[in-house]
Amino acid sequence: MAKSKSEETPLMTQHKAIKAKYPDAVLLFRVGDFYETFNEDAVIASKVLGIVLTKRANGSAAYIDLAGFPYHSLETYLHKLVKAGHRVAVCDQLEDPKTVKGIVKRGVTEMITPGVAVNDKLLENSTNNFLAAVHFGLNNTGVAFLDISTGELFAAQGSTEYIDKLLQSFRPAEVIFAKQQQKHFRQTFGSRFYTYTLEEWIFTNNYAREILHKHFETHSLKGFGIEDLTDAVIAAGATMHYLKDTEHPHLQHITAIQRIDQDDFLWMDRFTIRNLELLQSTVEQGRSLIGTLDNTLTPMGARLLKRWIVFPLRDLTRIHERLDTVEDLIKEADRTHALQQHLKAVGDLERLVSKIPLRKINPREVMQLARSLQQVIAIKELLSNASTGLLQELHGLLDPCFTILEKILAEISDNPPVLANKGGVIREGVHAELDDLRAIATSGKEYLLRIQQQESEATGIPSLKVAFNNVFGYYLEVTNTHKNKVPANWIRKQTLANAERYITPELKEYEEKITGAEDKIQVLEIQLYDALLLALQEYILPIQRNAQALGRLDCLLCFAHNAVQFKYRRPNVTDAYFIDIKDGRHPVIEQGLPTGETYVTNDLLLHQNEQQVIILTGPNMSGKSALLRQTALITLMAHMGSFVPASAAEIGLTDKIFTRVGASDNLSGGESTFMVEMNETASIINNLTPRSLIILDEIGRGTSTYDGISIAWSIVDYLHDMTPHRPKTLFATHYHELNELENKHSRVKNFHITNKEVGNKIIFLRKLAPGGSRHSFGIHVAKIAGMPPQLIDRANEILTQLESQHIAAPMEQIAAPIQKVQLSIFDAHSDTFKDIREKLESVDINRLTPVEALLKLSEIKDLLQ
Incomplete structure (x- = not known):
């Protein structure tokens, strides 16, 4: 009887049932030596992976799409699918097909999304891979950032603007939130992130506390400092739920929640992080601050340095602790060099230890972990006589974990394989039975010869030989000439024309040992290796502390290296309300100069009571923007605890740095250049404090000339007279009319970037000087940019005509009240x-x-x- 058209094969019935549990993931379905994808998953896989899309019959039902790849290529293809933004469910065979009749039992063993990746190919050594959860509460917004690959979990709550800044700083690979909050999330944070929504019940206070208490085995969250931060707690609970929801049950390496307190760090909004190019350049092939300063030696240090850059300190004591330590490391050059050499030999301890509970650490990585702990011993010894408090603190945190270190070195071979089931993982002398099996497996011929010699001498049969056949295994063969010498305990198995074949109890015992010896070796090695991993579980926390301490030491060594290499000097960070920089340089531009070219340095003073606002004018391309940015970057670097690119710098404690630099459209959000500009400027004006540093570049350029001048003028008026905070402000502008402000406000001073005219050429001297500039040399810039000569000539004609007709209204009219x-x-x-x-x-x-x-x-x- 023919099957009905709706009938499916057992395999496809099983696939359909598993796929129903993971409808929004690409299901990689293990079939024999291949991972197969079906239907819509096959279309995605074919497109993303570049593999052939085929069709096959599903029983007598309609044909289905099919695309697959060999199981040993999983890591390569998994990487491509996740990088393309797909969630992937890996479905493996849970039984040995050889031992099963009918369909093999299968199940999803791992779920990979952009935010929960632990595979090395999916991760960058120098970058965290954060999963973020956002919860919009009644009065605050909560956020949590969890990196499953390192075990770090951070939580915070505050205004949506604060959460937006944190999202920009942590740059999560994936953001989760409640389905009902999807519209609100899009309106608040846009579409910058890969997102996934969960059911609303997951984002509730009771459920979040229950899951966190259970994981950390605590009765409250007071120890983490977030007991009263309900929205932050809800976000943290959601991240833990999501890990379990994506088949990650072993999370012992997540040992704490770190609270992010807004008052601990110098505030920079997301516009400032972007405008100052802290983490990435806004131009193709450009360099960022992290790209310039990152001379760390370990992955832990590289990841931490990113956080130090976007979260500079606001506490004078902690800032000076770091500066003292950097100074000490510079003075103690020999010790510093030795520390650097040992750090270079340390692996990624943070990610190595996180693989232990996930059961993803391989034997070679365990040996790397042990060698890293050996470096901890040497580093701890070098810090034993440290003079600064911070180095003494790091010395106290370092724990070589001698017991587990000795166990690893005693049990794991010097050069173990990557896979535990490949043999050669466990050292000789660790397990007697394992040694015997290896002896049988590797020296079988020698053992048989020994038996042959032994029996030949005992019986006096010189022609005795040992051989093997598939019928009854190993045997002793005796010619008819000597068969009368055969001992009584030998068992005859076969008679030939000229000889007899016998077996002995010893041969039978040896045969039982050698048959399947390799399988037994594999089982024993895996058992011993698993026992070692179980012992390692007890050391997760101390090894994590080692990783964190080494990361901090690495960053401080990096600061010392940069200070010596780039001729940075120690800033004097004080409680004052001024910034005084001598011979300041832009740290990024300086490193990108052609060989032999020297950066033109500049002095700069911003003083709340004397020189609060600097109006900076000068030609295009003369260096105005560089001067603005370098002032902000020197201030930021000082608050990081780093030496700075200047001959001297006195930096008053700063709590916020705001920048509005350049013009950019947000076309996808329906916002013009001017709207973006005004949004960012409004954010600055509404969040000022007496310790703020404001960097404004070309405000008002996105609208008409008189509108722009009016807005720029009124902003300076506001910063000088209409707010009691008197924030330190650098204002670069093309509107030379703003030079009039110096005459109207006591704390506004005009400066310009100097230039020199030689014949028809303009030479930019890039030096700051008092007084305003009356020319922008825009046409000259157009000329050196490669505009056609006819266009340049015509522009000069029009400019002459406009200037002769005095189109521009006198500035007095703009400043005067409108009649x-x-x-x-x-x-x-x-x-x-x-x-x-x-x-x-x-x-x-x-x-x-x-x-x-x-x-x-x-x-x-x-x-x-």
Whole structure:
């Protein structure tokens, strides 16, 4: 009887049932030596992986799409699927097909998403891979960041602006939140992140506390400092739930929750992190601050340095602790060199130890962990006589874990294989039975020869030989000439024309040993290796502390290296309200200069009571933006505890750095350049404090000239007179009219970047000098950018014409109060106004260029005159 069309094969029935549990993941279904994908998963896999898409019959049902790859290529293909933004469920065979009749039992053994990746190919050594959870509460927003590959878990709560800054700083690979909050999330944080939504019940206070108490085996969260941070607790609970939801049950390496307190760190909003190019450049092939400063020697140090950059300190004591330590490391050059050499030999302890509970650490990595612990011994010894408090603290935190170190070195061979089931993992002398089995497996011929000699001497049979066949295994063969010498305990198994074949109890025992010896070796080695991993579980916390201490030491050594290599100097960070920099340099631009070219240094003073606002003018490409950024970066580096690119610097404690640099559209969000500019500027104005540093570059450039001047002018007015905070402000502008502000405000000072005209060329001297500049040299910049000569000549003609006609209104008119004027009803009917009306009505505003508008305005002005 024929099958009905709806009938499926048993394999596809099983696949369908498992796929139903993971509907939004690509299911990699193990079939023999291949991972197969079916239906829509096959289409995705074919497209992302570049593998062939085929069709096969599903019993007598319709044909289905199919795409697969060999099981040993899993890591390569898994990497590609996750990097492409797909969730992947790995479904393995849970039984040996040889021992099963019918369909093999299968189940998902691992679920991989961008935020819960632990595979080395999916991770970057120098970058954390955070899963973030966001919860919108009634008054606050909670957030948690969890890196399953290192065991770190951070939690915080505050305003949505604060959470936005944290998201920009941690840059999570995946963000989870409640389904009902999806619209709110998009409106608040946009579409910058890979996201996934969960059921609302997961984001509840009781459930979150229950899952966290159970995991950490505590009755409260007071020890982590988040007991009263309900929204942060809910977010942290959601991350732990998600790990278990994605088949990650072994999480013993997540040992604590670290609270992020906004008051502990210098505040930078996400615009500032982007504008100062702290983590990545805004231009292709450009360098970031982290790319310039990162001379760390370990992955732990590299990851920590990123956090130190986006979370500079605000506590003077802690800042000076770091600065003292860097100074000490510079002075003690020999010890510092020795510390660096030992750190280079340390592996990624943080990620190695996190693999232990996940059962993903291989024998070679266990040996690497042991060698790292050996370096801990040497580093601890070098720090034993440390003079600074911070190095003494690190010395106290380091624990070589001697017991487990000795156990690893005693049990694991010097060069173990990557896979535990490949043999050669356990040293000789650790397990007697294992040694015997290895002797049988590796020296079988020698053992048989020994038996042959032994029996030949005992019986006096010189022609005795040992051989093997598939019927009855190993045997002794005796020629008929000597068969009368055969002992009584030998058992005859076969008679030949010229000989007899016998077996002995010893041969039978040896045969039982040698048959399957390799299998027994594999089982024993895995048992012994698993026992070692179980013992290692007890040392997860001390090894994690070692990793964290070594990461901090690495960052401090990096600061010392940079100070010597790049000629940085120790800043004096004080409680004052001014910034005084001597011979300041931009740390990133300086390192990118052509060989032989020297960076032009500049002094700069911002003082709350004397020189609060600097209006900076100068030609395009003269170095205004570099000066603005270097001031912010030197301030930031000082708060990190790093030496700075200057001959001297006195930095008043700063609690917030705001920047509005450059112009960029947010077209996908429906926002123009000007709207983005105003949003960012509003964020600055609304969050000022007396210790703020504000960097403004070309505010108002995104709108019309007079609108722009008016906004820029009023911003300076506000910062000087309308807020009691007096924030230190650097304001670079093309609006030379703003130079008038120096005459109207006591704490506003004009400066410009100098230049020199040689013939028809402009040479930028890049030196800061008092006084405003009256020229922008925009046409000259257009010329050196490669604009056609005819275009440049025409631009000069138009500029001369505009300047001769005095199009620009006197600045006094802009600054003066606006007078209300009402036109006479008779003026509207005069011949002059009639002509003006006709000219205005003939203008197509949508097609009018700024230059044409100015010329049209000039014609109207001529009519009035």
